[in-house]
Amino acid sequence: MDTWEQTLGAGPLLGIAAGAIALILVLVIVFKLHAFLTLVLVSIVTALVAGIPVSGVVDTLLDGFGGTLASVALLVGLGAMLGRLVETSGGAKSLADTMVRVFGEKRAPFALGVASLIMGFPIFFDAGLVVMLPVIFAVARRMNSPVLAYGIPAAGAFSVMHVFLPPHPGPIAASEFYDAQVGFVLLVGLIIALPTWYVTGYLLGRYFGKKFPLSVPDILSGGKMADEQPANPAGSGVVIAILLIPMILIFGNTGSSMLASAGAVDAESTVVQVLSFLGETPVALLLTTLVALWALGTRRGVGGSALEKTVEGALGPICSVVLITGAGGMFGGVLRTSGIGDALADSMSNLGLPVIVGCFVVAAVLRVAQGSATVALTTAAALMAPAVAAGGFNEFQLATIVIATAAGSVIASHVNDSGFWLVGRLMGMDVATTLKTWTVNQTAIAVMGFALAWVLFGVTAGLG
Template identity: 65%
Template sequence: MEDWTQTLDAGPLLLIAAGAIALILLLIIKFKVHAFITLVLVSLLTAVMAGIPIAGVATTMIGGFGGTLGTVALLVGLGAMLGRLIEHSGGAHALAERFVQIFGEKRAPFALGIASLILGFPMFFDAGLIMMLPIIFAIARRVSSANVLLFGIPAAAAFSVMHVFLPPHPGPVTAIEAYDANLGVVMLVGLVIVFPVWYISGYVWGKFVASRNLLPVPLLFGDVDEDQPVNPPKVSTVIMLLLLPMVLIFLNTGLSTLGSMGVVDTTQAWAQALILIGNSSIALLITVIVATIVLGWRRGENGTALEKIIDSSLGPIASVVLITGAGGMFGAVLRASGIGDALSDTLSDLGLPVIVAAYLIAVILRIAQGSATVALVTAAGLIAPAVLVADFNVLEVAAITLATAAGSVFAGHVNDSGFWLVGRLMGMDVKTTLKTWTVQQTLESVVAFVLVLVVYLIGSLI
């Protein structure tokens, strides 16, 4: 694989990718083949059709699968344990009751979305969503409609918007470094656009799809019909548990950002220690341990009984983990085929305005190979030379940075592991996930681009 170079042009590679995606949808939706088997099979066929050397096919597939699972399995597993502890203790039910009591059923989706925006500032998308799921499910069950989409889409969209557009998340930080943008200006513009982007693509869209699709709350954290305990934890205790990983993760993202700016020496032992415990997986592990003590041992649950409660959380998420890993496998095969490089080389010669080119290149790369990070990094790398030599002011560069980030989130579908993560966690089939989450990601991208384009035009007048 190290000496192999792709000889096919962008046209044939695009046809192979389109055919592979169509085959996945056909097998899953029409012929009801299990998503895991479908993704593994189509990944194999795509690798062969794209001309990847036979000796490297299995390595590429396993590498993509393992690379995705390395993060997803830990986060989903630990998140499910935390969710099960909160659910079993009665904490989720107690918090849902208080939440609806304060905000009412009509305002509850909006309030939950705002809470997710706040929590999403330091937390990565997948970690934040996993952590909030028990609360999302509990509140969804509490209201009369009991529709998970009414709460799940606004909350998931909130984490996505924060992850895509605001430092210290890795996507915008990478683009800032590539374009030599001003961190403060990017942060300011990002803060201006995140609420309207979330309101349209998350809250309004979530209410719309919920009104047309009734999706019951999945039994991800156990049997909801079991009797609630007579001694549930205080609502404040549950809130503190939810805030704990947020604070820990902020240590990681905040210090890393300050280190990249030269404000903090992250090579120091104390900084390394804080960055370690702020890793998403480590932060969730610490939170699960604390929850085991606070919601388990201190409430009389111990020994085998507590072990069984935690163990019962892993069975329902096994399918989620495997399918998400297989989605990562498919994306890895497409990346290894060279389709991203071929498309980016073609698009970079179109002579478009820089901000439009940055957005469109990120969009095409996102659709073609699935990974938002790869789409953003590749697009920024291609456009950066033009940005660095041009006479753009700081506001224009910030707009170009966020436009690239906006393109990287466009229309997540079957080659994106996040597509499978959101769909399976919320109990959606592929067709429903396409109608809800894929469209949400498209709206998020387009609305954000329109807003940053306005900022760019304002900047050009200064």
């Protein structure tokens, strides 16, 4: 594999990618083959057809599968345990009742979305979503409403924050490639992210709730009656305090890292090192789960064996989610190794488009081809950096170009994106429904985000 080079051109590689995606959809939707088996099978076939040496096929599969699980399995597992504790303690229902009472029944989806926007500033998309799931489900049950009316506004909020705003890795990497100041990127990102969420997350989520009236899945309740409350349910204040723990820890990590990068503090100091360690997402979720075991279990008089059974029961239902998500990463890894993304990027970067449009298009093509938003964003930024540097743009314009590239990197989430499977399975959707909802949501985020970035690019042309 070290000496292997792809000899196929962009045309054949694009055909292979399109055929592989079509095969996945046919096997899952038409023949009802399990998504995990489908993704593994099609990954192998795609690798062979794309010319990856037989001796390297298994290693390619395992690299893609393991790389995805490394970032997803810990987060989903710990998040599921935390979610089960919040659910079974009665805390999720208590918080749902409080939110409905404070904000009103009609504003509950908006309130969930705003809470997710706040949590999504320091927390990565997948971690934030699994932490918020018990509250999302509880509010939907409390209102006897479709889960998507509440799930899409919350998931969309985490998505726009992850895509557009530092300190998330995508916009930070693009800022470095384009030599853009992070402060300007943060300002422009907020200007674009908030209205984009309102339209594509909140309003579109309400529409999806009516069009696809899916009931709340029992992935956290383990099949128990959702409205069964314990004798002494946890209060909403306790739940809010617990949910703030990972946010504070992760923000401590990202904040200290940004200060260290700016030279305001010593990156090697003990305080920065401790904050960085405690703010790593798996560590932050582990500590939060341990606190939840005490606050939602032991403190309420629930014994050790009962608690052990509670968190153990959280893992079974999410095994399918983890495996399918890993297999989605495996398929994306095969597409990346085959060179499909590189071939498309090389051909797209020479189209003669305006720079901001070219950045969006290259990132979008890479996203559709290989699935990973982070890979699409960083690769597109690296490819387009010389053109951006030659443009003589001011700081505001550079920030809008970062956002435009980020917008392209999130478009059209589909079967080669591990996040597609994560959201679909956690919210109880089949593949067809996930394509009609989550894929549309991500595409709407990309299009609206790019449109706003392009407008700001023109408006700020005369500055600086």
